[in-house]
Amino acid sequence: MEQLDRIIEQDDIKRCIIVLDAHDNYLEDEYQFERAMRFLPLNIQRRILNKRGDARNTALCNQLLQLITCSKFSKLPRQMIEFSHSEKGKPYLKNSTGLSFSMSNSDSRTAIYMKRTQGHSDVGMDMASTKDCQRWESNYLDLFQDIFSSEEYSFLRRAPRGDIRDKLFTHYWSLKEAYTKYTGTGLNCDLSRLDFGEIKAASLEEFREHISILDGKSFLFLSKWxxxxxxVTVCDGPLTGSDESSSISVVELNVRTIVDNLDSMK
Known part of the structure; x- marks a missing residue:
């Protein structure tokens, strides 16, 4: 949490991704689960309790992460944090301006992308995992052909089967879904229209920048394994001549740290 606090105090850092392991066993303790739940409104608690198995812990972690990060970035006490939703269902911080966020769950993790903005600005983020590809049949690419442009599909077909193709497919998926999170349409759109061409592989060491023109506007995509x-991929835009640096920080937290911090906000 100290790393996140230092980032928040640095005004020149505009973008930050906070990642939480939703299955670190902390919430398997019934007392700790109940302790974590009491920070949330009753309607949210009921929604979480309606889920089963790992999905319940993931849903709880998603809400805890949203609450702690929005409280810290806005400098509002957790008790004053209020959320609302846009016409397309995207959540936003109701009683604070200058902050935009997007969330995603994947592979036992939940994450939030926070961006300092001037007024309201849409953002999108998606996490995706190659483990999905490994659960499918070897010809899975053919089943998903409709979501790719002809150039994207041809590029994927030329990639060797196995790890290389799986990573390219997952990278494309995260790019497309980050944009649909940005627009708020979800996957109810023609994904093949989102044409990213032949992409360069992302890495574990640094974010890969990709600028794409979609619907006549320029968007910045940043991807990193x-x-x-x-x-993980984030989407910002539309870009203007005054857009700031594309630098972005990543912080990893655990559930215990978040619960202890929320408990101290009395």
Missing amino acids: LTENSI
């Missing part, structure tokens, strides 16, 4: 299997 968090682990060997899991990639």
Whole structure:
């Protein structure tokens, strides 16, 4: 948490991704689960309790992460944090301006992308995992052909089967879904229309920048592998001549740290 606090105090850092392991066993303790739940409104608690198995802990972690990061970035006490939703269902911080966020769950992790903005600005983020590809049949690419442009599909077909193709597929998926999170349409759109062409592979060491023109506007995409299997992509835009640096920080937290910090905000 100290790393996140230092980042928040640095005004020149505009972008930050905070990642939480939703299955670190802390919430398997019934007392700790109940302790974590009491920070949330009753309607949210009921929604979480309606889920089963790992999905319940993931949903709880998603809400805890949203609450702690929005409280810290806005400098508002957790009790004053209020969320609302846009017409397309995107959540936003109701009682604070200058902050935009997007969330995603994948491969036992939940993450939030926070961006300092001037007024309201849409953002999108997606995490995706190659483990999905490994669960499918070897010809999975043919089943998903409709979501790719002809150039993207041809590029994927030329990639060797196995790890290389799986990573390219997962990278493309995270790019497309990050944009649909930005627009708020979800996957209810023609994904093949989102044409990223032949992409350069992202890495574990640094974010890969990709600028794409979609719907006549320029958008910035930043992608990075968090682990060997899991990639994260954020989407910002539309770009203007005054857009700031594309630098971005990544912080990893655990559930205990978040619960202890929320408990101290009395």
